[in-house]
Structure formats: structure tokens, C-alpha cells
Amino acid sequence: MNELLIDTNIYTHAMKGDPEIISILQRCHKIGICSVSMGELLSGFKGSGNEKKRKEELNQFLDSPRVYLYSIDENTAEFYSVILNELKKLGKPIPTGDIWIASVAFQYGIKLFTRDTHFSDIPGLLVLS
Numbered sequence: 001m002n003e004l005l006i007d008t009n010i011y012t013h014a015m016k017g018d019p020e021i022i023s024i025l026q027r028c029h030k031i032g033i034c035s036v037s038m039g040e041l042l043s044g045f046k047g048s049g050n051e052k053k054r055k056e057e058l059n060q061f062l063d064s065p066r067v068y069l070y071s072i073d074e075n076t077a078e079f080y081s082v083i084l085n086e087l088k089k090l091g092k093p094i095p096t097g098d099i100w101i102a103s104v105a106f107q108y109g110i111k112l113f114t115r116d117t118h119f120s121d122i123p124g125l126l127v128l129s
Contacts, residue, residue: 003030004128005070005105007098007114008037012044015057024113024128033062034070034104036097070104079103083122092121 006014006025011033014021025031038058045054061067080103087093095118102122105112111126112119119127 002028003032003110004028004113005032005034005101005108005110006037007101007112007116007119008040009115010113011037011041011058011061013115029066031064031067032070032104032108032110033067034101035072036100036104038069040097070108072100072104076100076103076107079106086123087121090121090123092118094118094121 004024010021010025014025041058042055045051045058048054062069080099083099083102083106087099098116098119099122102112102119102125104110105125111128113128115129117129119125119129
């Protein structure tokens with residue numbers, strides 16, 4: 001497997017030791033995570049009681065030469081607008097943060113690795129679930 005963009009829940013399950021997810025990530029040459037997922041993770045860490053430890057684990061993950069952080073830019077915003085309008089037409093809303101994550105996947109042509117089934121409502125999105 002060449003490259004995957006991981007959804008927030010994939011990172012969380014990997015850190016909990018999910019063997020299936022860990023196996024897939026170990027075979028991946030490049031693991032992408034976007035700034036939206038970073039925000040979701042950092043927000044979750046604040047309420048965990050282990051914020052410092054969780055941040056250290058995240059920083060170790062990000063320090064891997066196989067991990068790349070994708071930021072949101074004006075091109076991502078264009079993909080976001082297309083996806084949001086398509087989902088509105090289909091009558092299938094999904095969380096805003098997930099639309100941003102899907103936008104990054106489209107922008108860079110990366111398959112999204114997630115356990116959230118609502119991503120399948122986005123036409124044309126390549127998903128590994």
C-alpha cells in the first residue's frame with residue numbers, strides 16, 4: 001500500500017493497539033493526517049486527563065518519516081464547497097470536520113482510511129474501511 005490519509009478514529013484505534021489497523025498502517029509507505037484531525041485529537045486530549053502523555057504520543061507519531069501532515073488551503077476549500085453542495089443535493093449531511101478531511105483526500109488523490117461509514121455517502125471518494 002502506497003499512501004493513506006487517516007481519519008481521526010484510525011489514529012485513536014491505532015493508539016489503543018487495534019491489531020488490524022496497526023497491520024494496515026505498518027504496510028503503508030506514507031501515512032497522511034490532516035490539520036482537522038489534529039484539531040479533533042488535541043481537543044479530545046484536553047478532556048482526557050492525560051493531555052501531556054497523549055500529546056507526546058502524537059508528537060512521536062508525527063516525527064515518523066512516513067507520516068505527513070496535510071494543511072488546509074484555498075484549494076482544499078474548493079473541494080470542500082463541491083462536496084458540501086453534493087451532499088446537500090443528496091440529502092446526506094455529514095459532520096463538517098469530516099467534509100474537510102474528505103476534501104484533503106480529494107485534493108491530493110489519497111485513499112481515506114476510516115471507520116466512519118458516512119464517508120461512503122461522498123461520491124467518488126476512495127475509502128478503505
